[in-house]
Amino acid sequence: MSEIGQTYTADVLVIGSGAAGMMAARAASDAGATVLLVDKSIVGRGGATILAQMTVAVALGDAEPDHPDIHFEDTMEGGRGLSDPDIVRAIVDRGPEVILEVEGYGVHWAKTPDGKHSQVVAPGHSRRRCVYVDILNTGGATSAGLRRATFHDPNIRRLKNVMLTRLAKVDDRVVGAVGFQLDPLQPVAISARAVILATGGLTEMYERNSATANMTGDGFMLAAEAGAELRDMEMVQFFPIAHLWPPLIGVDPIMWDPFRYKLGGRLLNGEGDEFMQRYAGEVAGKYTATRDTTTYAIFEEVAAGRGSPHGGAYLDFRMVPEPKLREAFGPVIGILERQGIDLTRDMVEVAPMAHFMIGGVRVAPTMETTVDGLFACGELIQGMHGANRLSGNAITEALVTGRIAGEEASKCRGGWPSEETAVEREREAEWARLQNLWHPHPTASDEASMSAHKRALQHILWTLAGPLRTEAQLQAGLGQLAQLADQVAQTSLAPQSAYPLQYVERAELDNMLKLGQVIIQSALLRRESRGCHQRLDFPESDATAKNSRAWFRPDGRWEVTLETR
Numbered sequence: 001m002s003e004i005g006q007t008y009t010a011d012v013l014v015i016g017s018g019a020a021g022m023m024a025a026r027a028a029s030d031a032g033a034t035v036l037l038v039d040k041s042i043v044g045r046g047g048a049t050i051l052a053q054m055t056v057a058v059a060l061g062d063a064e065p066d067h068p069d070i071h072f073e074d075t076m077e078g079g080r081g082l083s084d085p086d087i088v089r090a091i092v093d094r095g096p097e098v099i100l101e102v103e104g105y106g107v108h109w110a111k112t113p114d115g116k117h118s119q120v121v122a123p124g125h126s127r128r129r130c131v132y133v134d135i136l137n138t139g140g141a142t143s144a145g146l147r148r149a150t151f152h153d154p155n156i157r158r159l160k161n162v163m164l165t166r167l168a169k170v171d172d173r174v175v176g177a178v179g180f181q182l183d184p185l186q187p188v189a190i191s192a193r194a195v196i197l198a199t200g201g202l203t204e205m206y207e208r209n210s211a212t213a214n215m216t217g218d219g220f221m222l223a224a225e226a227g228a229e230l231r232d233m234e235m236v237q238f239f240p241i242a243h244l245w246p247p248l249i250g251v252d253p254i255m256w257d258p259f260r261y262k263l264g265g266r267l268l269n270g271e272g273d274e275f276m277q278r279y280a281g282e283v284a285g286k287y288t289a290t291r292d293t294t295t296y297a298i299f300e301e302v303a304a305g306r307g308s309p310h311g312g313a314y315l316d317f318r319m320v321p322e323p324k325l326r327e328a329f330g331p332v333i334g335i336l337e338r339q340g341i342d343l344t345r346d347m348v349e350v351a352p353m354a355h356f357m358i359g360g361v362r363v364a365p366t367m368e369t370t371v372d373g374l375f376a377c378g379e380l381i382q383g384m385h386g387a388n389r390l391s392g393n394a395i396t397e398a399l400v401t402g403r404i405a406g407e408e409a410s411k412c413r414g415g416w417p418s419e420e421t422a423v424e425r426e427r428e429a430e431w432a433r434l435q436n437l438w439h440p441h442p443t444a445s446d447e448a449s450m451s452a453h454k455r456a457l458q459h460i461l462w463t464l465a466g467p468l469r470t471e472a473q474l475q476a477g478l479g480q481l482a483q484l485a486d487q488v489a490q491t492s493l494a495p496q497s498a499y500p501l502q503y504v505e506r507a508e509l510d511n512m513l514k515l516g517q518v519i520i521q522s523a524l525l526r527r528e529s530r531g532c533h534q535r536l537d538f539p540e541s542d543a544t545a546k547n548s549r550a551w552f553r554p555d556g557r558w559e560v561t562l563e564t565r
Contacts (some may be wrong), residue, residue: 005187010036013192018047020378020402021198022146027406028520029155029264031165052139055130057392058095063119079386105145124390168426174373176423193399194409206354207462216508224552231382232359235523239355313353366406376400387531450505486508
């Protein structure tokens, strides 16, 4: 393994290259900054946006009269009292602007025959304001447009297969980041006037999830270990009608949502009864209940013994005429038929899965964190969604907050004489720490699969800190995480000089273990049910409870508090 390492310099360093990261890079370059866009995978091909199939909420007003003020009110109401009004305002006000911007990058939003944007309604929104790209290609088309907008810009340099594991600081100001390159394995140091974190969420930490494999929460720990404040880390959103059974290949498990929008697919329990009316007054054939309510309802039906055979609910389109089914599903109907599913006669089973991290890094409307020189955007931040994300608001958040972060980070000017020296010094210290990932303990066991340890963590989080929580389960989860951390610490890895995947998984797992602790500690502290955080032992909302706050201390422990009104 080489210890020479690589050193880079840019005005703005963007860590993570999903939609938020690419938009941040585009915005910083537009402002005249040099940009380094870094990803631990392939630049522009990871993150959550590329998989997103559904809609983007924006108050264009093409389908019916609308305004950002109405979008603001809907989002604040959907957030169950925990959304930050300044963050929500910053995002909804610039939503129309960025949607038209990415349209200029070749993102072809669906249009009506008269040339206006086609907009549909989504649960929680009071207007038809959600744009989309048919068929099931909203996220893929958005990502492709942003790749086109960034990949040939001489101001934007891209680094793939680089995992940054620590931020460098001078006088409490972030001045760069350090970590390692995978091929060949060697240390990396990047000096920058400002750093933007755009690494996405952490839902890969859950056994049943819709995430890409790289959504392991790296950015939350980069921010926390640099001294940034995290908020509402207990708020993990579970997508209610993700595919459960029969097994399907080649489709996103959350693909059913847009078709339920269009066709009004019925949600039935194991006894064949529509049950959402009891929980949300949802009328047959209408899709109006928000995600937190639907998730709760499905699990309640399962707990009452009324679930489908595999532990979820049935989704039924049999009442829809076949021509209408084929028109709405397009080529997807063929994928289903080739795998033995005929929606004119068959129901499918659906159930919740971890889908989106609502809590995250605390930011100002400028997207600057509580640490000077450090910005964050996209799913990584807290503020927009409160305790429940409305469908359609995620890509809006990614695009707008990425643009704001890039604009604001590009304003960081002036020099710090000790900057590059400090970053190189941090690289040396971090490289020495990273070597402990190979043989971290004098009595280390033989090499074990990091994937097995990761699956164990995912099982702990899903079963003990999942959609429905109790104090006993959460306490048990803390204990099991501690035991797993001891097992990981005593696992040795065989050194490799290139593409050391278990080494990467070990670095990710260290982050995931720490984040699992703060999720559970925050969930224990919030002794109420609110939005996606459901405490079965505290089923009512507490009118005095507000945001939870967390800081990672130098001794490796979390300090968590709960604000009250």
